[in-house]
Structures are given as structure tokens and as C-alpha cells.
Amino acid sequence: CEDCGKSLIGECKLHGPLIRAKDRVIPSRARLTLPHYLTLRVLELRAGNQQILGVFAKKGIQKRTQFGPYVGQLSTKLTCYDESRLVLQVLKDGGKYFLDTPNEDCGNWMMFVRLARNQEEQTLVAYQHCGEVYFTTVKPIEPHTELKVWYAADYAKFMEASAVFIKEESDVSPLPPVAKEPVDPWICSSCGSTFATFALLESHQCIHKDR
Numbered sequence: 001c002e003d004c005g006k007s008l009i010g011e012c013k014l015h016g017p018l019i020r021a022k023d024r025v026i027p028s029r030a031r032l033t034l035p036h037y038l039t040l041r042v043l044e045l046r047a048g049n050q051q052i053l054g055v056f057a058k059k060g061i062q063k064r065t066q067f068g069p070y071v072g073q074l075s076t077k078l079t080c081y082d083e084s085r086l087v088l089q090v091l092k093d094g095g096k097y098f099l100d101t102p103n104e105d106c107g108n109w110m111m112f113v114r115l116a117r118n119q120e121e122q123t124l125v126a127y128q129h130c131g132e133v134y135f136t137t138v139k140p141i142e143p144h145t146e147l148k149v150w151y152a153a154d155y156a157k158f159m160e161a162s163a164v165f166i167k168e169e170s171d172v173s174p175l176p177p178v179a180k181e182p183v184d185p186w187i188c189s190s191c192g193s194t195f196a197t198f199a200l201l202e203s204h205q206c207i208h209k210d211r
Contacts, residue, residue, distance in 0.1 A: 036058075060140065073102070090133060125149065
């Protein structure tokens with residue numbers, strides 16, 4: 001305590017506690033890279049204050065607008081899997097690697113973009129170019145619209161996924177069937193869970209007490 005000249009463990013009983021000044025909270029790398037005409041919105045708050053975020057347009061965005069490249073750590077195994085986000089892989093030096101984003105300081109804002117459940121809500125297409133992944137708008141995006149992405153046709157083949165992803169929801173009308181060969185799901189031999197791509201199955205963390 002500078003007032004009484006004593007070194008104390010804890011607060012000074014005579015002069016009281018110090019006034020604590022906290023450091024300013026610095027946004028993560030991913031949030032700092034968000035373009036000025038996009039914004040993050042909290043869509044859901046789960047247990048442990050886990051926020052489910054979405055990327056929304058603050059103003060109109062033209063068709064054929066390119067974003068990227070996607071920033072992530074090259075990894076042979078996916079450490080962070082979120083069923084609402086796309087699994088992304090790239091070819092580097094003859095090897096196939098995941099673009100892993102275990103936390104917000106390892107990626108850019110594109111890690112927050114959620115996958116499209118059908119063609120109607122899809123606004124972005126993901127594709128690989130020169131060992132990087134980019135997102136490009138497939139339609140004009142109106143203000144306050146959420147950006148949602150799915151694989152381009154060639155990239156879908158590379159990711160062993162269907163060119164069109166349709167997840168039926170109670171409040172979403174399913175699209176007409178697409179004239180193409182059916183895609184068989186990938187099945188976990190331990191728990192029976194099914195996945196649209198081998199990459200999703202490979203990143204699946206299957207834990208059982210008896211095995």
C-alpha cells in the first residue's frame with residue numbers, strides 16, 4: 001500500500017482495496033476480418049454460453065462476389081466439427097488436408113458461415129482454386145439476408161458429397177427431386193450414425209463405454 005508504506009497480502013485494512021482497471025477486450029482474429037458490409041448475429045445461445053452465430057449482409061451484395069481465401073490450419077484430422085458448418089479440404093503438395101479452425105484465432109470470418117439446407121436458401125458456393133478455398137455469391141443478396149454456403153459441383157466430387165444438400169425441416173418445403181445418381185450415406189460401423197460424406201465420417205468422434 002503506497003499510503004501506509006506496507007507490503008500486504010490482500011487488501012489494506014486501513015485504506016481499502018485498489019481500484020481495478022480491466023484491459024479492453026480484443027475481438028478474435030476471425031471477427032476482425034469481417035468485411036464492413038457484413039455482420040455477425042447470435043442465432044442461438046446453448047449451454048455454457050456457447051453462441052451459434054450467422055453471417056448476415058448489412059447491404060445488398062452483387063452476384064459473383066468472391067470472398068476468401070478461407071483461413072484455417074492444414075490438418076490430416078479434423079479437430080473441430082460443427083454440423084452447421086461445411087467440412088473443407090484442399091490439395092497441398094499432393095496430399096489432402098482439412099482446413100481446421102479449432103478456435104477463432106486460427107481462422108477468418110468465413111468460419112462462421114453456415115451451410116445451406118437447400119438450394120433456395122443457398123447464397124454462396126464453395127470451391128477450391130490453387131490450393132485455397134473461396135466462397136462466391138450465386139445470387140444477389142438482399143440486406144439482412146444470412147449468407148449460407150454449399151459445395152460447387154466439382155468440389156462436391158472432391159469432398160465426396162452430393163452436389164445438392166437437402167435437409168427436410170418442418171418449416172421448410174423440400175425441393176423437387178434432382179435428376180442425378182443417388183448418393184449412399186457413409187455409416188459408422190460402431191454406432192450406426194450416417195454421414196453425407198466420408199470426410200464427416202472420418203471426423204466423427206465415436207465413443208462407447210464397451211469399445
